[in-house]
Amino acid sequence: DAGVTQSPTHLIKTRGQHVTLRCSPISGHKSVSWYQQVLGQGPQFIFQYYEKEERGRGNFPDRFSARQFPNYSSELNVNALLLGDSALYLCASNPMGQPYEQYFGPGTRLTVT
Amino acid sequence: AQSVTQLGSHVSVSEGALVLLRCNYSSSVPPYLFWYVQYPNQGLQLLLKYTSAATLVKGINGFEAEFKKSETSFHLTKPSAHMSDAAEYFCAVSGNSGYSTLTFGKGTMLLVSP
Numbered sequence: 001d002a003g004v005t006q007s008p009t010h011l012i013k014t015r016g017q018h019v020t021l022r023c024s025p026i027s028g029h030k031s032v033s034w035y036q037q038v039l040g041q042g043p044q045f046i047f048q049y050y051e052k053e054e055r056g057r058g059n060f061p062d063r064f065s066a067r068q069f070p071n072y073s074s075e076l077n078v079n080a081l082l083l084g085d086s087a088l089y090l091c092a093s094n095p096m097g098q099p100y101e102q103y104f105g106p107g108t109r110l111t112v113t
Numbered sequence: 114a115q116s117v118t119q120l121g122s123h124v125s126v127s128e129g130a131l132v133l134l135r136c137n138y139s140s141s142v143p144p145y146l147f148w149y150v151q152y153p154n155q156g157l158q159l160l161l162k163y164t165s166a167a168t169l170v171k172g173i174n175g176f177e178a179e180f181k182k183s184e185t186s187f188h189l190t191k192p193s194a195h196m197s198d199a200a201e202y203f204c205a206v207s208g209n210s211g212y213s214t215l216t217f218g219k220g221t222m223l224l225v226s227p
Contacts, residue, residue: 004156033214042117042203042217043157056214090156092215102215104149104157 002026004093004105012111013081021076021108025093031055032074033102034066037088049074078110086112115140115206119218127226132176132191134221136204139185146187147205147215148178157203163187174198199225 005024013019025032031050035043048056049068063079072093078085088109092102120135138144145164149157161172168180178189187204201220207213 035215035217040219042205042219043215045214045216048214058214092157102159106156109154 004091004103006089006091006105006108008108009106010109010111012113014113015081015083017081019078019081019110021078021089021091021110023074023076023091023093023105025072025074025091026103029093029095029103030072031094031096032068032072033092033094034074034076035090035092036060037090037107038084039087043090046076081112083112086110115144115208115216117204117206117216117218119202119204119221121221122219123222123224125224125226126194128196129193132189132194132198132223134189134202134204134223136178136187136189136218137185138187138204138206140206140208142208145207145213146178146180147207148172148176148187148189149203149205149217151201151203151220153200160189160202194223194225196225196227199223 007022033048034046037043045058046060047066052068066076068074088107090107091105094101116139118137147162148160151157160176161170163170163180171177176191201222203220204218205215207215
């Protein structure tokens, strides 16, 4: 079975631009979470979606938004990009919102110049 | 509220030596605890997890960790380091509800020398 997939792998954007990152969960998994990992730090929770509804939100500004589609894939959107948004964005899926079965994708490396 | 502290941003060992990576947690509810490994330019791979069953947890690649409630610790060990173990290791904690999310430590880079 395919694991969690994310696209694109790498992305370079300019300050002020908008970006959309995509994630496809493992088949059968209905929950998707997004994490931001700044260089030299551990991942920080951004959003969790389960059955297309937002179930949790971390301490991130309103420039960050996300949604989950009927096929359980998800998008993370970031508006008005800042240099500090440069990071590895990780998507994780799990079957039924259980906390102990998070499977991570390879991430999208976003660089803001 | 939950938090994780990983002592030592870098740990260096020789090949064949004991690996010990330290993790202390804080949680207001009975925690679930995890160790993840991250190789360069890759995502996170689960090494092992504690979910309130046995306090000594065995994971992949010969790693194990022991949950010690009295010390609020969940240290990761491996008896004999291999060059392929060189990577960054993250300890994480979550609550035990269905919608709990992971809170990670800052990570420990394990360096293995021949």
